Amino acid sequence: MPKDEDIKKVLIIGSGPIQIGQAAEFDYSGSQACKSLREENIETILVNSNPATIQTDIDSADKVYVEPLTAEVVAKIIEKEQVDAILPTMGGQTGLNIAIDLNKMGALDGIRVLGSPIKTINDVEDRDLFAEFMERLNEPIPKCHAVNSLEEAFEAVEDIGYPVIVRPAFTLGGTGGGIANNKKEFEEIVNHGLDMSFINQVLIDESVLGWAEFEYEVMRDKNDSCIIVCNMENIDPMGIHTGESIVVAPTQTLSDEDNQRLRNASIKIIRALGIRGGCNIQFAVHPETKEYKVIEVNPRVSRSSALASKATGYSIAKVSSKIALGMTLDEISNDITKETPASFEPAVDYVIAKIPRWPFDKFKGNTGELGVQMQSTGEVMAIGRTIEEALQKAIRSLDIDQEAFEYTDYTDYDLEHATDQRIFQVYSALKDGRSVEEISEITKINPFFLYKIKNIVELENKIQQQGSSVLYDVKLFKEIKQYGFSDKRIAQLLNLKEEDVFKAREELGLKPEYKMVDTCAAEFEAKTPYYYGTYDSLPDEISDNKKKIAVLGAGPIRIGQGIEFDYCCVHAALALKDEDVETILINNNPETVSTDYDISDRLYFEPLTKEDVLEVLKQENPDGVIVQFGGQTSINLAKDIRDAGIKILGTPFESIDMVEDREQFTEVLNELNIPQADYGITNSLEDARKAAHSIGFPVLVRPSYVLGGRAMEIVYDDDELEDYMKEAVKVSKEHPILVDKFL
Structure with a gap:
């Protein structure tokens, strides 16, 4: 080539x-x-x-x-x-x-x-140069001043007026930035921003708070050929960093005319910048007038690029690298179809939802308030045929002990000032009968998305009204599953056991179909497909010719469970391929190498929950499953997989349980004559108090079967122990709390 x-x-x-x-x-x-x-x-x-x-x-x-x-x-x-x-x-x-x-x-x-020449990097990273550049292109941006001192900052805010967005130049993820509504806040954020900036410069931006935010992933080669790989829409309005926002793709609320305007602007910008490869462009659009402003251009791949790559099956990083060498889009083949070139724009026949994973469970006293500074450690992506299904699957994927939307206490202040709980608080307000219009006015979330969440609320009400009869109504049951309800969630709403719902679904013959992410909406046959599950029609059968093994991934990046587990999963898949074993990989993290389409023979982009994993394993019928490379997330599924009669390879469940279950572990240590600290095991405050008094304060308390010391604390007296037990039971609903002598 x-x-x-x-x-x-x-x-x-x-x-x-x-x-x-x-x-x-x-x-x-x-x-x-x-x-x-x-x-x-x-x-x-x-x-x-x-x-x-x-x-x-x-x-x-x-x-x-x-x-x-x-x-x-x-x-x-x-x-x-x-x-x-x-x-x-x-x-x-x-x-x-x-x-x-x-x-x-x-x-x-x-x-x-x-990729991006030095001049281009400077043109988009230095705000003064960026403003001049956009003015030459006649593309609108929010009024902005780049300043290098507090004095200059005060002059800038006089011109723009409050509220303003303060962003340090040449930093990542909005580090050191914030929204200033008055002089006191402004001075504090500017001083901090100047310290954080790579070039001691902060940008004072006109506020477009409450506008809608859209992103376009654009690709350009040396011949000036351009395509839009993917466009995405933030459910959260401007004022919340895109990395902190819940995102759907493709865009849902733009008219074709508005989409074409943003598309044309994206292509005009990447051509003028002379970027060879991929580029991410963010727009703010006024919800009523549809006026738009260019917010930011990333002259590199980003977290959004990884999301767009996994959402479409089109590898932006791979194609960008070949373009950087001087190849053109029509010369690069699409690895998924093996027939179409990279100059074909991807087409999608599904919806994806991305939800960030925040670390606030690790930091006591943090309000979890979201803003222009990124705080999430990672994210999950879910694929469905409807927004409702994609959102519910994404919530299940977060690994926060939540099966779906759950009622959460809120005030109007909470709805207006977004935290990591806002999506659940919006759901709760709808559950309380508040109108879509009222909630939209407070949150600035487009009514379209609120109606989607309302659909889930209404279906939940219907399930509870009709009771267990829904389990015998095949049409209604199928509709419930198409909206992304898990068996466990249906069981919660009906006060039944999950097994009862599963049996009823099996009797009705309702099981997920696995559809392909193929970059072309089935226009061409996919040679390297990956799958997502949905209740749309009956599934295709998958051949059982070859020996095959499933590997469970680790889910979203979070504190205590980072990419080390992705490293392990990738090596497992590649090692099995070397032995001519077919590999099946199940994971939901769009940022990782393991969810790349060519690491395993088949990739399932699904939540790592009992129901979702067992359905894939039923569909694939592998010779065995490897759980030991996916961190605590996959280890926690070992018992369900064993109980389903599926073989666990490597460390067996009994050995895993021996280590995770404190009483069994003690027996092993006693047999080996190895000492351990005094401890107690408890599920209640009363038992915890007895154990602590028997051992003597201070004690180390933590749930079992959790990750990276999550919810681990040293407590010094009964009051602290009582506070701890209230929170710990929420973190580990199904496993006991350990009370250890603090050494």
Whole structure:
């Protein structure tokens, strides 16, 4: 395939440690870039400092440098390796900042910068340059001033007026930013922002709070051919960072005319910037007048790019890497169809929902309030035929011990000031009979999405009114399942056991069909398909010719369960392939390498819950399941898989239970004559108090079967113990609390 012949050796810059705002999406994009360049016989050199990622594996690139990500270190590697080019756009903000520093140092003389040229990076990252650039293009942006001191900031706010959005330049995920409604808030946020900024600059933006937010993932090659890979819509209005927002794709509330306007603007912008590869453009649209403003342009892959890639099956990082080499969209093949080129825009015949995963369960006293600064550690994606189904599947995927929407106490203040609980508080307000119009007025959420949640509320009411007779009404039961209700949720609403609902569904012959994500809405046959489950019609049978093994993933990135488990799952799938075993992978995290379409033979993008996993295993009938690589999430499913008569490979359930169950573990330690601290096991405050008094304060208290010390605390007296037990029972509903002597 034609490419720039003078490029033979490329340095790919990674993104370093997982941090809030820069998580596994860059492990995914960097890994894709390595794979993509090596396919074109380019020698790849990778520099990254993160040991938990698949990217720093020795097989990822021709040479891997595990080194600090500083311009000085990278400059030495460039000199030592004599590379022809660097690719910084796969390494998040870290990669872009290093490229700019290398340029200032003169370390890029004679070196090509692939993807986005340095000038382009500066044009979109430096707000003054960005404003000038957009003015030349005649594209509207919110009124904005870039300032380098508090004095300049006060002059800017006089011109713009309160409220204003303050954002530090050259930072990631809105770090150090905020919304200022008055002078006191403004001074505090500006001072903090100046400290946080890579170039000691903050941007004072005109507020577009409450406007709708849309994102377009655009691709361009050297011939100026452009396509829109995917467009997405935030359910949350402007004022909440897109990484903090619940997102659906494709867009739902834009008219065709408005969609074409944003689409044309996106293509005009990427062409003017001269980006070769992928680019993410964010727009704010006034809910009534439909006036739009360009909010931000990311001249690199982003978390949204990873989401768009998994939502469509079109690998933005892979195609971007080949375009960066000088190839054109029509020369790059679509790996999923093997027939169409990458110049075909993906078509989707389903809806995806993304919900962020926040770490607030780890931090006591945090209000969980959301704003322009990113706080989520990761996210889940769910695929369904309706928004209702996608949203309910996404909630199940979060691994927060919640099966669906649940009633949550709220006030009007809560509805207006979004927290991680807002989607549940909106549901609760609808459950209380509040009108869609009233809630929309308070939250600024488009009524379209509120009506979708109202549909779920109304169906729940119907289930409760009709009682267990719904289990014998095949038409109604099917409608309930099409709206994403799990058996467990239906059982909760009917005060039945989950097994009763499962049996009734089996008797009616209702089981999920697994449909393909194929980039082309079934216009061409998919050669590398991946699946999602839905209750649309009867499922196709899957052949049982080959030996096959299922691997369970780890779900969303969160504190205590990061990408180390994704690394394990990817290696498991690749090792099984080497042994000519068919691999089935089940996971729901759009940022990871494991959910890439070519890691396993079949990928199921599904919640990691008992029902969803067992349905996939029933459909596939594998020779065994590996649970030990998906962290606590997959370990917690071991008993259900064993009870369903499915073989667990590797460490058996009995051994897992021996370690997780404290009484069994004690027996093992006693047999081996190994000492352990005094402890008690309890499910009630009374028992916890007895145990604590018997052992003596202070004690260490924690739920069993949880991850990374979640909800673990040292308590010093009865009052603290009482407070703890109220919260801990919520975290571990089905497992006991351990009370240990604190050493």
